[in-house]
Amino acid sequence: MTYCVGMLLEKGLVMAADTRTNAGVDNVGKFKKLHTWEFPGERVFVLLTAGNLAVTQAVTSMLSEQIAHPPEMGETLKSAKTMFQAAHVVGSAVRAVKASDEGFLTANGEAFAASFIFGGQIGSEPPRLFNIYAAGNFIEATADTPFFQIGEHKYGKPILDRVARSSMELGEAAKMILVSFDSTLRSNLSVGLPIDLLTYETDKLKIEHTKRIGPDDPYFKMLSTEWSKALRTAFSNIEALDI
Numbered sequence: 001m002t003y004c005v006g007m008l009l010e011k012g013l014v015m016a017a018d019t020r021t022n023a024g025v026d027n028v029g030k031f032k033k034l035h036t037w038e039f040p041g042e043r044v045f046v047l048l049t050a051g052n053l054a055v056t057q058a059v060t061s062m063l064s065e066q067i068a069h070p071p072e073m074g075e076t077l078k079s080a081k082t083m084f085q086a087a088h089v090v091g092s093a094v095r096a097v098k099a100s101d102e103g104f105l106t107a108n109g110e111a112f113a114a115s116f117i118f119g120g121q122i123g124s125e126p127p128r129l130f131n132i133y134a135a136g137n138f139i140e141a142t143a144d145t146p147f148f149q150i151g152e153h154k155y156g157k158p159i160l161d162r163v164a165r166s167s168m169e170l171g172e173a174a175k176m177i178l179v180s181f182d183s184t185l186r187s188n189l190s191v192g193l194p195i196d197l198l199t200y201e202t203d204k205l206k207i208e209h210t211k212r213i214g215p216d217d218p219y220f221k222m223l224s225t226e227w228s229k230a231l232r233t234a235f236s237n238i239e240a241l242d243i
Contacts, residue, residue: 001190002033002151004048005177006117008129008141010166013119013200014173016181017048018151020192034196035060037067037077040206043122045077045086046198050151051114051134052105055097059114062093083120083128084140090118091136098134115150119200127202155187156180170199175223178213182224195220 004017017033031053037045047063049056066076066089080086094114102112112134119129129141131148141148146166149157159180168176174197184191194214200207213220 001188002050003153003156003181003184003188003191004033004050004117004150005147005156005160005180006046006048006119006129006141007147007164007173007177008119008127008166009146009168009170009173010202012170012202012204013046013127013129014170014177014198015046015048015117015119015200016174016177016195016197017050018181018185018191018193018195020190021053022190028192030192030194031057032196034198036198036207037063038207039078042205043078043120044200044205044207045118045120046200046207047090048117048150049114050116052110052112055101055112055114056116058097058101059090059093059116062096063090066093080122082125083122083130086120086122087118087128087130087132087138087140090116090130090132091138094132094134095136098136117148117150121200121202121205123205124203127200152184152188152191156184159183170201174199178220178223179227182220182227 002018007014019030021029021031033049035047067078070076075085075089077086077089080089098112105112114134116132118132121127130138132138143166147160147164163176181195194212197211199209
């Protein structure tokens, strides 16, 4: 399984994904689930993937091949004029893989399971963020709901529900998302380090800040320790139930 978070801010985007894959308790591996396409000065895209690894890799490879070898008909990530059109390109790639592979997966007793968080910016259009489903359809983040999660999201959701707001600074949002990952890592063995983290500042139109956070990362270790202390302190400061 996996855990991915994408957040749309007034000042840009924060995207993060773990790297653990599971095909049984004795078959655990690491695969990158945060993918980028960058055309400096023109457009930037980030894709987070969760679900069947063969499916998500096929979608990612198809998007890259479309850029390298544009089809005669239809848009690619490089030619799409808006982020909405770019999200359609990703959705169409999901549908193409689904049409090709779903029958074989079903015959083998497997489901076509895949979900994606897709964000970026094209030209002067503001950054946008989409949650793309296995059917290829999608919804878009708004100021009221500025974040999306895919994969094992339930353990990391409470902090996002309580704290997330679109006016946050990039670093503040990244801290919150890492707390969300820390909570997930403590409660679910199918999510694991390292974590790939990307922050994108509005109108930069290039990727400047990425970080891979492993088990020895000093900031993440500090954050985990301090968050645990803060929770214990807050719990102790609340009056006990009178029974």
